[in-house]
Amino acid sequence: MAKYMLLIFGDPKQWDAMTPEEWRAHDAAHAAFNAAAGSRVLRGEQLESPPVATTLRAGSDGGLVLTDGPFLETKEGLGGYYLIQADDLDEVTKLAALLPEVRAAHSAVEIRPVVDHG
Helix, strand or coil: CEEEEEEEEECHHHHHCCCHHHHHHHHHHHHHHHHHHHHHEEEEEECCCHHHCEEEEECCCCCEEEEECCCCCCCCEEEEEEEEEECCHHHHHHHHCCCHHHCCCCCEEEEEECCCCC
């Protein structure tokens, strides 16, 4: 079985504007995803909003530069992830289609295979 990272991107302003009822429906959809995926989910977490991110990169002088906020200025930010095991991309796609971010106009789910160095 291969490992895949599901990266959940969306507009933090849209997430922040969700009502308690919308959050309950959102959480229920994630619970349905977890139930369908079962033991294939190795890990998954919601992340804090992109503005609280810290970025570390090389400076022009060869030193390190620490910056508040995400590295890229984009409308969408990384909101969470799942690490899952699956037989192939088709299986992952069917599972990822259960996530509510796939159908929301402001968000998407990126599927990335994990490199196996073993």
